[in-house]
Amino acid sequence: MLFGEILRVAFQSIRANIFRAFLTMLGIIIGVGAVIAMLAAGSGAQRRIDEQIAALGANILSISASRFFSMGVARNQMTLKVGDVAALENRTTYIDAVVPELQNRGQLKLDSMNANARIVGTSERYAEMYGYDLVVGRFFNQAEDDARRRVAVIGSEIPDRLETTPADIVGKFVALNGQPFEIIGVLEAAGGGLGGTNPDSAVFVPMKTAETRIFGREELDSIAVRVRDGASIERAMVDIERVLRQEHRILPGRPNDFGIIDRREFLDTQQESQQTFTRLLASIAGVSLLVGGIGIMNIMLVSVTERTREIGIRMALGATRFSILAQFLVESVTLCLLGGILGIGLGVGTARLLSHFAGWETFVSTTSVVLAFAFSVGVGLFFGIWPARRAAKLDPIEALRYE
Numbered sequence: 001m002l003f004g005e006i007l008r009v010a011f012q013s014i015r016a017n018i019f020r021a022f023l024t025m026l027g028i029i030i031g032v033g034a035v036i037a038m039l040a041a042g043s044g045a046q047r048r049i050d051e052q053i054a055a056l057g058a059n060i061l062s063i064s065a066s067r068f069f070s071m072g073v074a075r076n077q078m079t080l081k082v083g084d085v086a087a088l089e090n091r092t093t094y095i096d097a098v099v100p101e102l103q104n105r106g107q108l109k110l111d112s113m114n115a116n117a118r119i120v121g122t123s124e125r126y127a128e129m130y131g132y133d134l135v136v137g138r139f140f141n142q143a144e145d146d147a148r149r150r151v152a153v154i155g156s157e158i159p160d161r162l163e164t165t166p167a168d169i170v171g172k173f174v175a176l177n178g179q180p181f182e183i184i185g186v187l188e189a190a191g192g193g194l195g196g197t198n199p200d201s202a203v204f205v206p207m208k209t210a211e212t213r214i215f216g217r218e219e220l221d222s223i224a225v226r227v228r229d230g231a232s233i234e235r236a237m238v239d240i241e242r243v244l245r246q247e248h249r250i251l252p253g254r255p256n257d258f259g260i261i262d263r264r265e266f267l268d269t270q271q272e273s274q275q276t277f278t279r280l281l282a283s284i285a286g287v288s289l290l291v292g293g294i295g296i297m298n299i300m301l302v303s304v305t306e307r308t309r310e311i312g313i314r315m316a317l318g319a320t321r322f323s324i325l326a327q328f329l330v331e332s333v334t335l336c337l338l339g340g341i342l343g344i345g346l347g348v349g350t351a352r353l354l355s356h357f358a359g360w361e362t363f364v365s366t367t368s369v370v371l372a373f374a375f376s377v378g379v380g381l382f383f384g385i386w387p388a389r390r391a392a393k394l395d396p397i398e399a400l401r402y403e
Contacts, residue, residue: 101222
């Protein structure tokens with residue numbers, strides 16, 4: 001039997017039982033769709049993490065105040081001072097930028113509108129260090145910091161909360177914790193940061209203004225430092241530790257009262273967790289493919305039993321065992337191919353729905369589509385071999401006697 005004839009007979013058999021064929025394909029459709037949708041969600045999350053890593057910068061370290069425990073509760077022990085910033089700027093070898101951060105929650109008011117936001121007191125190099133751009137206006141400068149000016153730069157979400165636009169709010173005065181501050185710039189959307197440090201929902205004011213007019217303290221929450229290009233991160237951390245231990249007069253053998261954090265470690269951990277979760281979801285979705293394959297094998301075995309007499313007639317007319325085997329194998333693979341194509345459509349559609357309605361960031365990669373499709377073909381081959389071999393091994397005389 002020619003291959004074209006084998007295909008024709010296989011399609012005729014599927015078309016004769018179209019509803020049963022669709023039900024048989026349903027497991028493959030759901031399995032392929034689930035695999036693609038889950039991989040799309042995982043890939044989207046992975047791309048988001050990669051963007052956060054890029055936004056953080058490959059050479060930025062964070063120095064935080066240490067914590068101590070009292071009555072079983074972690075409490076901040078404010079050990080970083082403004083003087084530490086100057087010490088790091090003047091006495092370290094591997095650092096080319098130091099940015100202090102002093103922060104707390106605060107209330108903004110514009111006319112009758114109110115918004116709660118994170119207030120960050122920092123230096124004029126903050127936007128430069130993190131690569132933040134402004135959609136309108138400018139960042140404050142050193143002169144405004146020294147003069148303790150009441151100026152502020154706001155994140156991209158703040159204008160919406162105050163029911164205005166970036167262009168309209170620049171130049172206006174808003175009440176920040178009851179004090180008038182002039183808005184001089186609005187940052188472009190940057191996306192979520194680590195540990196609730198999303199710049200889009202923050203207000204940035206000069207460091208000395210924050211110390212004297214808002215918070216009333218000189219203790220810092222953290223210090224961000226940028227390592228020079230080509231310098232070792234590990235050497236920079238040792239250099240920072242040396243300077244701060246001297247500045248804090250910590251005796252040899254005593255523990256540090258500060259922490260040096262490479263924030264990429266958090267994202268690396270998050271990245272590994274996301275990859276594990278994505279593999280888990282894809283594996284669970286892959287189980288439905290296996291279940292679909294078992295369903296196809298079951299239906300093909302039923303088909304062999306139903307068509308035993310037909311098989312005997314074909315063999316009596318000269319059909320070889322190979323052509324019988326090929327016919328049933330082609331039927332099995334065809335069911336999986338059709339199921340795979342419909343499953344790809346289901347998976348891509350589900351990913352788009354998750355992105356549109358649930359707000360998930362999804363990305364359907366060509367690799368995930370090819371892998372899911374190839375796996376569905378493999379399922380058809382694997383689970384179609386046994387029924388096909390059973391059909392090919394039938395004795396023609398016994399098959400012709402079958403009622």
